[in-house]
Amino acid sequence: MLAAVVRAAQDHSRGRTVVRVSLNRGAAPDRPGDRVGPAARGALVGLAAGAVTVGVAEVLAGVAQRAAWTGGTPSPIDAVGGAFVDRTPPWLKDFAVTTFGTSDKIVLYAGIVVTLVVLACGVGLVAVRTVRGALVALALLVGVALAAVLSRPHAAVTDLVPLLLGGLAGMWALSRWSAGGVGTGVVGTGVAGSASRTGTTPGTVSRRVLVGSGIAAIVGGAAAVAVGRLVAGSARAGAAARAAFVVPRVATPVVVPAGADLGIAGVTPFVVPNADFYRIDTALVVPQVDPATWSLRVTGLVDREITLDWPTLLAKPMQESMVTLMCVSNEVGGTLNGNAVWTGWPVRELLREAGVRDGADMVLSTSVDGFTAGTPLEALTDDRNALLVVAQNGQPLLPEHGFPVRLVVPGLYGYVSATKWVTELKVTTFAADQGYWTPRGWSALGPVKTQSRIDVPRDGATVAAGTVAVAGVAWAQHRGIAGVQVQVDGGPWVDARLGADATSDAWRQWVYEWPATSGRHTIGIRAIDATGQPQTAELAPPAPNGATGHHTITVTVS
Numbered sequence: 001m002l003a004a005v006v007r008a009a010q011d012h013s014r015g016r017t018v019v020r021v022s023l024n025r026g027a028a029p030d031r032p033g034d035r036v037g038p039a040a041r042g043a044l045v046g047l048a049a050g051a052v053t054v055g056v057a058e059v060l061a062g063v064a065q066r067a068a069w070t071g072g073t074p075s076p077i078d079a080v081g082g083a084f085v086d087r088t089p090p091w092l093k094d095f096a097v098t099t100f101g102t103s104d105k106i107v108l109y110a111g112i113v114v115t116l117v118v119l120a121c122g123v124g125l126v127a128v129r130t131v132r133g134a135l136v137a138l139a140l141l142v143g144v145a146l147a148a149v150l151s152r153p154h155a156a157v158t159d160l161v162p163l164l165l166g167g168l169a170g171m172w173a174l175s176r177w178s179a180g181g182v183g184t185g186v187v188g189t190g191v192a193g194s195a196s197r198t199g200t201t202p203g204t205v206s207r208r209v210l211v212g213s214g215i216a217a218i219v220g221g222a223a224a225v226a227v228g229r230l231v232a233g234s235a236r237a238g239a240a241a242r243a244a245f246v247v248p249r250v251a252t253p254v255v256v257p258a259g260a261d262l263g264i265a266g267v268t269p270f271v272v273p274n275a276d277f278y279r280i281d282t283a284l285v286v287p288q289v290d291p292a293t294w295s296l297r298v299t300g301l302v303d304r305e306i307t308l309d310w311p312t313l314l315a316k317p318m319q320e321s322m323v324t325l326m327c328v329s330n331e332v333g334g335t336l337n338g339n340a341v342w343t344g345w346p347v348r349e350l351l352r353e354a355g356v357r358d359g360a361d362m363v364l365s366t367s368v369d370g371f372t373a374g375t376p377l378e379a380l381t382d383d384r385n386a387l388l389v390v391a392q393n394g395q396p397l398l399p400e401h402g403f404p405v406r407l408v409v410p411g412l413y414g415y416v417s418a419t420k421w422v423t424e425l426k427v428t429t430f431a432a433d434q435g436y437w438t439p440r441g442w443s444a445l446g447p448v449k450t451q452s453r454i455d456v457p458r459d460g461a462t463v464a465a466g467t468v469a470v471a472g473v474a475w476a477q478h479r480g481i482a483g484v485q486v487q488v489d490g491g492p493w494v495d496a497r498l499g500a501d502a503t504s505d506a507w508r509q510w511v512y513e514w515p516a517t518s519g520r521h522t523i524g525i526r527a528i529d530a531t532g533q534p535q536t537a538e539l540a541p542p543a544p545n546g547a548t549g550h551h552t553i554t555v556t557v558s
């Protein structure tokens with residue numbers, strides 16, 4: 001591969017373009033300059049063997065998942081991706097979320113594909129010198145991926161089988177296609193079928209054939225991965241149960257006060273529709289949990305362990321509460337938050353049934369995918385109505401928001417409280433246990449900080465002179481918002497008008513009718529919580545416990 005790139009570059013610098021070669025596809029006979037050497041051919045062999053390895057493993061992983069022969073993550077791509085995510089340092093996570101937002105998972109997958117292609121070509125290059133060495137290299141890479149599979153939550157030994165067989169198939173392919181020695185092997189027979197029969201120069205292969213075969217190998221591998229996903233079809237059982245689930249009625253439904261939503265175009269809706277709700281989690285593949293097999297265990301410092309199943313939970317008296325969920329990774333001015341009405345059963349009732357022992361100060365909640373959150377016991381037992389949630393805005397939870405059951409705890413960032421696909425509550429202590437993000441550089445405690453955001457006008461916008469609605473949202477969960485003030489061009493702070501107050505656990509909309517005069521202006525805002533404390537101006541990044549600072553925009557008035 002490297003050689004091919006180098007050759008292509010050299011060709012290019014001599015004014016002969018690679019494009020010409022591909023345009024002549026199938027027409028012109030190979031010329032010496034169109035041919036690449038053994039190294040490129042070797043890289044192609046590696047790529048093909050890599051595609052076989054990944055393809056076989058992913059298809060078998062799909063079959064295994066469909067047949068429920070597995071416990072954890074048999075797909076090597078998902079396992080390596082998951083293991084990578086779990087080892088991402090805070091600065092990188094921060095960077096990924098800031099740069100790619102909720103597309104960070106797609107970027108990670110793209111990174112995995114590029115890495116796989118490079119590694120596979122590397123193995124092929126080794127094979128040009130020593131086939132045995134290449135086999136060892138491939139085995140080592142498979143070994144690393146096997147370790148990743150084993151490291152995933154709920155991993156079972158059977159999870160290793162797909163990749164073991166994929167690895168064997170890949171090694172077979174590697175030795176077979178390298179075996180013919182330089183000049184005969186891969187391209188002529190195995191990978192590209194009809195190609196390279198001209199055999200002009202021993203040990204070389206036409207660039208057309210090389211590129212075509214390389215693309216064929218990548219496309220073939222990708223197709224196998226897709227087939228594996230289709231076969232796995234894990235969404236089915238969960239999706240059917242979700243469709244059949246009738247959200248329980250509650251005695252006192254939440255009523256959104258008139259005027260909570262000011263109805264200003266461009267401002268985030270007071271209650272965010274489920275489909276638009278921000279999503280943040282470490283799950284590369286959305287866990288598809290069948291409520292029929294779901295249960296929640298209460299363990300640890302309790303008088304009696306409890307296992308709660310789906311029908312038992314649904315028979316409990318459900319409540320509704322409105323809570324604005326908030327991600328600690330939210331930058332000043334960021335949109336990693338959303339307000340919704342949640343239906344569920346108070347966690348404190350469940351903990352009461354289990355009987356919390358003296359000395360406990362934390363509940364470690366665990367997700368089906370291994371994520372954990374450490375929540376202060378008090379936040380789950382006091383009157384703030386932390387819920388075991390089954391519905392969001394009157395609809396069953398979406399799979400990506402935790403179906404069938406998640407936690408929602410007012411006043412705390414999601415990373416220390418809002419566990420989705422929750423399967424265990426361990427009553428414990430901060431001294432004994434840590435949530436997922438704590439050893440990764442984030443604070444053990446995560447109370448939400450008072451913050452506010454300008455939604456309109458957008459930063460950098462041009463608006464017409466006259467009265468301009470400057471508007472947005474402000475939040476100080478569980479304390480409440482008492483005021484929002486606006487400052488234009490560093491002048492005095494002026495009160496904005498607030499939307500109606502629904503609950504101290506939800507954000508409030510605000511608007512300031514700004515008499516805009518032409519020119520460039522800077523607009524800043526600050527919120528004041530219901531204890532009278534204004535939001536700090538001091539700038540802090542999201543890590544380790546939430547960003548601070550005033551959201552400020554610049555607009556041009558024409």
Ligand SMILES: Nc1nc2c(c(=O)[nH]1)N[C@H]1C(S)=C(S)[C@@H](COP(=O)(O)O)O[C@H]1N2
Pocket residue numbers: 277278279280281282283325326327328367368369371400401402413414415417418419420421
């Ligand atoms: N299982 C699981 N639950 C999780 C997380 C996760 O990574 N895995 N992330 C938490 C974080 S950091 C946040 S901010 C909220 C986001 O919830 P949402 O995706 O429903 O908006 O979920 C929390 N619950």
Ligand SMILES: [Mo]
Pocket residue numbers: 280326327328329413414415
């Ligand atoms: Mo978060």
